[in-house]
Amino acid sequence: xxxxxxxxxxxxxxxxxxxxxxxxxxxxxxxxxxxxxxxxxxxxxxxxxxxxxxxxxxxxxxxxxxxxxxxxxxxxxxxxxxxxxxxxxxxxxxxxxxxxxxxxxxxxxxxxxxxxxxxxxxxxxxxxxxxxxxxxxxxxxxxxxxxxxxxxxxxxxxxxxxxxxxxxxxxxxxxxxxxxxxxxxxxxxxxxxxxxxxxxxxxxxxxx
Amino acid sequence: xxxxxxxxxxxxxxxxxxxxxxxxxxxxxxxxxxxxxxxxxxxxxxxxxxxxxxxxxxxxxxxxxxxxxxxxxxxxxxxxxxxxxxxxxxxxxxxxxxxxxxxxxxxxxxxxxxxxxxxxxxxxxxxxxxxxxxxxxxxxxxxxxxxxxxxxxxxxxxxxxxxxxxxxxxxxxxxxxxxxxxxxxxxxxxxxxxxx
Numbered sequence: 001x002x003x004x005x006x007x008x009x010x011x012x013x014x015x016x017x018x019x020x021x022x023x024x025x026x027x028x029x030x031x032x033x034x035x036x037x038x039x040x041x042x043x044x045x046x047x048x049x050x051x052x053x054x055x056x057x058x059x060x061x062x063x064x065x066x067x068x069x070x071x072x073x074x075x076x077x078x079x080x081x082x083x084x085x086x087x088x089x090x091x092x093x094x095x096x097x098x099x100x101x102x103x104x105x106x107x108x109x110x111x112x113x114x115x116x117x118x119x120x121x122x123x124x125x126x127x128x129x130x131x132x133x134x135x136x137x138x139x140x141x142x143x144x145x146x147x148x149x150x151x152x153x154x155x156x157x158x159x160x161x162x163x164x165x166x167x168x169x170x171x172x173x174x175x176x177x178x179x180x181x182x183x184x185x186x187x188x189x190x191x192x193x194x195x196x197x198x199x200x201x202x203x204x205x206x207x208x
Numbered sequence: 209x210x211x212x213x214x215x216x217x218x219x220x221x222x223x224x225x226x227x228x229x230x231x232x233x234x235x236x237x238x239x240x241x242x243x244x245x246x247x248x249x250x251x252x253x254x255x256x257x258x259x260x261x262x263x264x265x266x267x268x269x270x271x272x273x274x275x276x277x278x279x280x281x282x283x284x285x286x287x288x289x290x291x292x293x294x295x296x297x298x299x300x301x302x303x304x305x306x307x308x309x310x311x312x313x314x315x316x317x318x319x320x321x322x323x324x325x326x327x328x329x330x331x332x333x334x335x336x337x338x339x340x341x342x343x344x345x346x347x348x349x350x351x352x353x354x355x356x357x358x359x360x361x362x363x364x365x366x367x368x369x370x371x372x373x374x375x376x377x378x379x380x381x382x383x384x385x386x387x388x389x390x391x392x393x394x395x396x397x398x399x400x401x402x403x404x
Contacts, residue, residue, distance in 0.1 A: 004386075004390075004393075007389075011273070014273050015273070016379060018276045018374075019373070019379035021375060022373075023375065
């Protein structure tokens with residue numbers, strides 16, 4: 001048989017199949033339920049208020065605070081430099097570029113941690129990296145950053161250092177404490193996470 | 209899963225090594241299909257030998273079907289596959305320059321190395337010309353820099369601009385390819401050339 005006809009017999013049905021099936025738009029890098037569960041169990045999505053406060057004070061350009069509460073609540077009070085993405089609009093197309101990126105560290109916050117965690121789980125499930133949750137939410141933020149309580153006199157040095165830092169941050173961020181601490185207060189908080197980058201599509205070389 | 213290098217399943221060095229192996233295979237097949245003969249290659253412009261058209265069209269539809277099926281099976285994420293951006297004016301101008309060189313020299317860049325590797329003098333001369341061209345382009349870059357980057361269309365896909373799904377466009381392209389093979393056969397009979 002003519003090789004041309006053999007080719008046609010072989011390749012036209014393949015073309016018909018590929019024309020008939022729907023395009024595969026699933027993203028293979030999505031997380032499975034097991035992966036997500038194990039990631040949630042490590043609690044690695046949490047960023048301590050101290051780390052966030054430090055980044056705000058230092059004007060760290062890699063930090064992006066995202067308020068996932070409603071617009072009303074956001075307008076009443078929000079953290080310095082935060083943008084508002086209400087959880088109901090989380091999947092809106094205009095926010096994809098903000099949530100799915102590899103240059104910034106997004107920190108979700110809500111009053112507690114439930115809504116922020118919802119936002120984190122949804123974006124993580126989509127395979128987005130560099131999204132985090134403010135540990136304890138705004139309630140804890142008020143408690144430890146804006147109105148820090150002095151530790152008992154029997155507390156460890158570490159506790160005191162933490163308190164000093166919180167007080168300094170509080171005064172910088174408009175809390176109730178009036179005592180101004182020197183800026184070189186040592187930090188005892190956890191290091192901020194490394195921003196994960198996705199390798200860019202690589203340029204192939206070559207041609208005819 | 210794929211693309212392997214982008215998803216860091218294999219390292220950049222492994223990627224280059226695989227490219228090296230595939231490159232050798234590519235060169236071997238080119239040579240075996242007679243692509244080291246400039247007369248055979250130039251034949252596509254005169255109609256007496258359409259092997260270039262047949263081989264590259266077959267290669268294109270094979271790769272296209274392979275990628276689409278791999279994507280269907282979830283083996284490769286087409287969103288991560290690099291699509292060369294289109295700069296319309298430089299693409300057209302470059303195509304004209306390359307085509308003129310192809311007709312005059314009887315080789316395209318890859319096949320000239322193929323020819324030179326088996327000792328064809330015209331292939332070697334072509335390579336010298338190729339490097340002269342590279343030097344002219346590089347040296348005069350400021351002159352045509354603007355033109356080079358003009359009319360950036362991003363990474364357009366024909367299927368998208370026609371409003372078709374990739375699959376339907378693939379089927380159409382297969383039918384076009386088969387029609388072209390038939391035209392090529394007709395051309396070879398119509399413009400025969402005895403000795404080359």
